[in-house]
Every structure is written in C-alpha cells, then in structure tokens.
Amino acid sequence: MGATIPRHRLFSMRNTLVRALILAVAMFAIGGIFLPPDVDVRAAILKTAASAREAMTLQTPMGRPESAGWGPDGEPGEQDVAVAGDEVQPTISNSSHVMTCGYDMERLKRWQELYGLEEIFEYTKRYVQARREDIPRKSVTRLDQDFLADAVKVVDVNKQYQAESCPEPLIAPVTMSPFPSTANASDFMFGVSTTYKRFIDPRTSSINEWTYWLTDGKGKSNGGKLVLLLLDASDDQLEDAHSKLANVGIDVDVYRSDPSLIMAVRYLDLAPKLYNHPERVNKKWLVICDDDTFFPSFNGLADRFAQYDHEKPMYIGTFSEDVNNIQRHGSQAFGGAGVFLSVPMAAIIADRFESCSSDHKIRQSDSGWGPQGDIMLRLCIYDNSEVRLTLLNDLWQLDFLGDPSGFYESGVKPLSLHHYRGGIWHVAYPWHYTKVAHACGEDCTMQRFRTADDFVIANGYSIAYYPRGIDFDLNQIEATFRPAPDDKGWNLDFMMGPQRPPLRKSGRKIAWELLEANVNEDGSVSQVYVSKRKDSRWTNGDGSPMNNRDGIIELVWLPE
Structure with missing residues (x-):
C-alpha cells in the first residue's frame, strides 16, 4: 500500500456497529428502569438492536468494501447493483442548511466523462461549515477534526447505491471578510486590449472572470468600468462583444483598436484612451491590464x-517574481499584474503620448525581446515626471512555468493573478477558485485548513494529504514551478522567499485539484476536486502510484 488512509479504531464512535451496540445497551438500561413489569424487556432490546442494524445498513452503500482507498485493489461487490432507496433522511446542519449524502449517479457519470476518469473511482463528499468570526486571516488554520469521517468509498458509474447519512461537517473559522457581491469598484476604470478571436474563444475568453470582479454576481455592475479595445474587429464583432458583456451586467464600452500601431504602442495608448473617456471624471484610478x-x-x-492619494500622480504595480525579468526589462510595473495610474498620472501620459511613442522610444523599449509596452510606459512616466513606481507586492505577475500548485497552495491572499491560461504558462481556474467566497467571504479563498489527520485544504484550489505527516514549514512555498528561461535556483526568492523542496514522486503527498465549483440555490458552494492515479507527481520513491484509483472529493461549503 502506498499512501495509507488512517483507519478508525474498531470501537470508535464513528463506527456504525459500535453506535448500534451502545444504543441497544442504553435502551436495555432505560427499559430496566422505566418499562412496566408486564413488558418483555428482552424482546424490546432485540427490537431496538434490529432497528439499529437497519439504520446501520442504510448508512453504508451496499457491498462497499470498508477498506476501499489508496492501495487495495478490491472490486465493488455483486450487490452494488441494488437500486438506491430514499430511506435515509437529509441531515440538518448547525446552519439549518440541508446536508444530503446520496449518490447522484448522473452527476458522477458526467464528472467521470468530463475529467477522463476510469469508470470505477473513489468518491468522498464532505460538508464544511464556515464560521465567521472576528479574527485575522491566517495562512493556515488548524482544525481539531479529521477530514476523513469514514473509509473512502468506491463507486462504479454503471451501478446504483443507497443513500447514506452525512457525518458532522468540518467547522472552519474564517474572518468576517466582505462577500464579492458587496464590492464597490466605482473608483476604477479598466483598459484591456485584445483580439476578438481571443475574446470569443472559450479557452481564452475572459467573460466569466470579468463577471466576477466587475459585477455583483447577480447581473448588475458593481460600479467598475471596462474599456475594451479589439484589434481588427468588424462592427458586428464589436456589437457582439458589447452584448455578451452587457448581458451579464458588465459596464463596458467596446472600441476598435488601431491596427497601424504595434502592440507596445497599443498598450501605451490605453492610458490616453482611459483618460479621455467621458466617465473618467468620476474615477480615481485608471488601470491597464491584460485579458488574463x-x-x-x-x-x-x-x-x-483607499490608502493611496489619488489626487497626486501615482504609478502603482508590482515587479515580476523572476529577478531575471527585472534585470532584462527594468525596474517597472509588469502589466499582467495590473498597472494602476491615478488620474493626474494618466494626464501626463496622455499629454506626452506622441513623444512617448516615437520611433526612438520604440527602439529604446526593445530589451532584446521586441518593444515592450511596460517599458514604454515606464519611460514615459520617468522621462516626464519625478514619479517612481509604488510597489504593491500583493499583485502577482506569476512569471513561472510548470505546476503552479506551490503558489496556489501557499495560503496567499492575492490581489491579482495572471498567466493562468496555459500556453507556455501555467493552467489555473481562478473563476472557479473564488466561488467559495460567496459562502464564506473573500478572505477564505485560498486560505488553508489543516485537519487532525494531515489533510490540508487550500480552499478553492486543492486538497492535499500527507501520509507521513507534515514535518516541514507550511509557511514556505513548495518549489513546484520554475522560472523561465534561465533557472539559477534563486530567481524567485526575491518575491517568494526561498522555496522548500517539492514533494512530487516522494510518496509524501497526494493532492486533488479543483476543476469545478458552483454556487447553489441555498447559498452553499460545491467544489469538485479531482486526482488521477496516473498523475506522475503522486508516486512513491520507487515509481509506484500512491493511489490505485482515480478519485473525486466533493466539498460543500455551508454559509452561516
């Protein structure tokens, strides 16, 4: 067996047989005291025990191997084909939300097909009760409960199972942070330049992401303004883009960008475009960012x-995490993380745009990788004012390659994310990660919760299990990724601190990563975390897989 799940003792109160026996003994004692003398106490005890056994049977899917989990190769039994019944009633949580632990085989089948899982896989469903308290956000919050309330279950999508009763939810203390629906973005106007092709392609479209941070989540604008420039778009395409964004509640104006300008100049041109926009008079911050x-x-x-003085010229952003990029391109705001200009700062750029975009400045902005818009913007500001960059390191450029889990599992509370659409960069799904904030507030996104049995929930990103315990510093980022193109071993230390060694292929960690999340009608949030047995990261030192099956963990976050 590779990563062995901790099994509960025979006489644990979580063991349904033990609960049945204790119930029978309790009834015997009560009966001996309170039952009338003409009642057959022995018969009453036997009846109670039979009822307890019946309840115990309903709590376990038929034929489910009790030891199913990481390592054993047991197959589901013949009796798994029994049709699920409705005998088990939904459990009411402390927040009065209904908890149901049945097996929705249509949903499990959809996940199996969508995420390329084998037809027989592990499935765990766990409820988490958010408890909002007047506490600071912690990078890691220790919980005194086990993550696994019972043995891991194995399901075959071609069979049916009886419902089970739900274990008590995990209790997760979180801060009293505001919900996404309460955000007020009326001080900000955002400028993005992209192509219609990228806008419309489901793999690169930003409609869902923009809906999260530019609306209240209910079809209304949160006050933020988007100015979208599309390269070489037709009139019909401009109208289509506007309709798609306006229909989800985004306050947007869509324009055709000038195809005669090179990319770096189109980027710089966003500053005067925002400054000259008629709604600029109501804004404090004009923001240049990428479509990702x-x-x-x-x-x-x-x-x-709100802590900065918007009435004076200000240029706010962050560096690349890779010192090589700072050396290569300069000490400047890197645009993917977001570049924030006060209105007086944008006025200077708009006034000097022609000189700042001259042929000489284009050549000056070429760092060997072609003309760079970030460099042109920095030169325009530095050449025409005494303003210098104000660093805001909670913005993240994310200039690295490979597995991003070390960053997303670090407990960080980022103010921006970038480079998550793949290609040469990493793949991430921030629109799904942040849905949990609708249940527990913004601070709990990517917050970590460590359970008593050595699971760590990086909320919205992953659930990791450490079968040999956690004997390393969780406050250090795990070095799962690398800088590009030159890795000197310390490139990222400047922004991230020295990283601890990665645990892939060590037998010390296995993780399920979030691929889907949904806000439910009752205000709870369901998260779907997936792990595959063939994932080359989750192997023992000898190369054998830590798990013999694919797996899904479904977390449901309950609001208060």
Missing part, C-alpha cells in the same frame, strides 16, 4: 487603494 488579469478579492483591492 484577474482580481480575486475586489473588496480587498479597493480597501488597499
């Missing part, structure tokens, strides 16, 4: 910018 820039906690972002 994401703001996961807009309340936090707005609170941070």
Whole structure:
C-alpha cells in the first residue's frame, strides 16, 4: 500500500456497529428502569438492536468494501447493483442548511466523462461549515477534526447505491471578510486590449472572470468600468462583444483598436484612451491590464487603494517574481499584474503620448525581446515626471512555468493573478477558485485548513494529504514551478522567499485539484476536486502510484 488512509479504531464512535451496540445497551438500561413489569424487556432490546442494524445498513452503500482507498485493489461487490432507496433522511446542519449524502449517479457519470476518469473511482463528499468570526486571516488554520469521517468509498458509474447519512461537517473559522457581491469598484476604470478571436474563444475568453470582479454576481455592475479595445474587429464583432458583456451586467464600452500601431504602442495608448473617456471624471484610478488579469478579492483591492492619494500622480504595480525579468526589462510595473495610474498620472501620459511613442522610444523599449509596452510606459512616466513606481507586492505577475500548485497552495491572499491560461504558462481556474467566497467571504479563498489527520485544504484550489505527516514549514512555498528561461535556483526568492523542496514522486503527498465549483440555490458552494492515479507527481520513491484509483472529493461549503 502506498499512501495509507488512517483507519478508525474498531470501537470508535464513528463506527456504525459500535453506535448500534451502545444504543441497544442504553435502551436495555432505560427499559430496566422505566418499562412496566408486564413488558418483555428482552424482546424490546432485540427490537431496538434490529432497528439499529437497519439504520446501520442504510448508512453504508451496499457491498462497499470498508477498506476501499489508496492501495487495495478490491472490486465493488455483486450487490452494488441494488437500486438506491430514499430511506435515509437529509441531515440538518448547525446552519439549518440541508446536508444530503446520496449518490447522484448522473452527476458522477458526467464528472467521470468530463475529467477522463476510469469508470470505477473513489468518491468522498464532505460538508464544511464556515464560521465567521472576528479574527485575522491566517495562512493556515488548524482544525481539531479529521477530514476523513469514514473509509473512502468506491463507486462504479454503471451501478446504483443507497443513500447514506452525512457525518458532522468540518467547522472552519474564517474572518468576517466582505462577500464579492458587496464590492464597490466605482473608483476604477479598466483598459484591456485584445483580439476578438481571443475574446470569443472559450479557452481564452475572459467573460466569466470579468463577471466576477466587475459585477455583483447577480447581473448588475458593481460600479467598475471596462474599456475594451479589439484589434481588427468588424462592427458586428464589436456589437457582439458589447452584448455578451452587457448581458451579464458588465459596464463596458467596446472600441476598435488601431491596427497601424504595434502592440507596445497599443498598450501605451490605453492610458490616453482611459483618460479621455467621458466617465473618467468620476474615477480615481485608471488601470491597464491584460485579458488574463484577474482580481480575486475586489473588496480587498479597493480597501488597499483607499490608502493611496489619488489626487497626486501615482504609478502603482508590482515587479515580476523572476529577478531575471527585472534585470532584462527594468525596474517597472509588469502589466499582467495590473498597472494602476491615478488620474493626474494618466494626464501626463496622455499629454506626452506622441513623444512617448516615437520611433526612438520604440527602439529604446526593445530589451532584446521586441518593444515592450511596460517599458514604454515606464519611460514615459520617468522621462516626464519625478514619479517612481509604488510597489504593491500583493499583485502577482506569476512569471513561472510548470505546476503552479506551490503558489496556489501557499495560503496567499492575492490581489491579482495572471498567466493562468496555459500556453507556455501555467493552467489555473481562478473563476472557479473564488466561488467559495460567496459562502464564506473573500478572505477564505485560498486560505488553508489543516485537519487532525494531515489533510490540508487550500480552499478553492486543492486538497492535499500527507501520509507521513507534515514535518516541514507550511509557511514556505513548495518549489513546484520554475522560472523561465534561465533557472539559477534563486530567481524567485526575491518575491517568494526561498522555496522548500517539492514533494512530487516522494510518496509524501497526494493532492486533488479543483476543476469545478458552483454556487447553489441555498447559498452553499460545491467544489469538485479531482486526482488521477496516473498523475506522475503522486508516486512513491520507487515509481509506484500512491493511489490505485482515480478519485473525486466533493466539498460543500455551508454559509452561516
């Protein structure tokens, strides 16, 4: 067996047989005291025990191997074909939300097909009760409960199972942070330049992401303004883009960008475009960003910018995490993380745009990788004012390659994310990660919860299990990724601190990563975490897989 799940003792109160026996003994004692003398106490005890056994049977899917989990190769039994019954009633949680632990085989089949799982896989469903308290956000919050309340179950999507009763939910203390629906972005106007092809392609479209941080989640604008420039778009395409965004509640104006300008100049041109927009008079901050820039906690972002003086020229952003890129391109705001200009700062750029975009400046902005818009913007500001960059390191450019889990599992509360659409960069799904904020507030996105049995929930990103315990510093980022193109071993230390060694292929960690999340009608949030037995990261030192099956963990976060 590779990564062995901790099994509960025979006489644990979580063991349904033990609960049945204790119930029978309790009834015997009560009966001996309170039952009338003409009642057959022995018969009453036998009846009680039979009822307890019946309840016990309903709580376990028929034929489910009790030891199913990481390592054993047992197959589901013949009796698994029994049709599920409705005998088990939904459980009411402390928050009065209904908890149901039946087996929705249509949903499990959809997940199996969508995520390429084998037909027989492990499935665990766990409820988490958010408890909002007047506490600071912690990078890691220790819980005194086990993550696994019972043995891991194995399901075959071609069979049916009886419902089970739900274990008590995990209790997760979280801060009293605001919900995404309360964000007020009315001080901000955002400028993005992209192509219609990227806008419309489901793999690169930003409609869902923009809906999260530019609306209240209910079809209304949160006050933020988007100015979208599309390269070489037709009139019909401009109208289509506007309709798609307006229909989800985004306040947007869509324009055709000038195809005669090179990319770096089109990027710089966003500053005067925003400054000359008629709604600029109502804004404090004009923001240049990429179509894959994401703001996961807009309340936090707005609170941070309320601390700056918007009435004076200000240029705010962050460096690349890779010192090689700073050396190569310069000490400047890297645009994918978001570049924030006060209105007076944008006025200077708009006034000097022609000189700042001259042929000489284009050549000057070429760092060997072609002309760079970030460099042109920095030169325009530095050549025409005494303003210098104000660093805001909670913005993240994310200039790295490979497995991003070390960053997303670090407990960080980012104000921006970038480079998550794949290609040469990493793949991530921030629109899904942040849905949990609707149940527990912005601060709990990517917050970590460590359970008593050595699971760590990086909320919204992954659930990791450490079968040999956690004997390393969780406050250090795991080095799962690498800088590009030159890895000197310390490139990322400047922004991330020295990283601890990765645990892939060590037998010390196995993780399920979030691929889907949904906000339910009752306000709870369901998260689907997936792990595959053939994932080359989750192997023992000898190369054998830590798990003999694919697996799904479904977490359901209950609001208060």
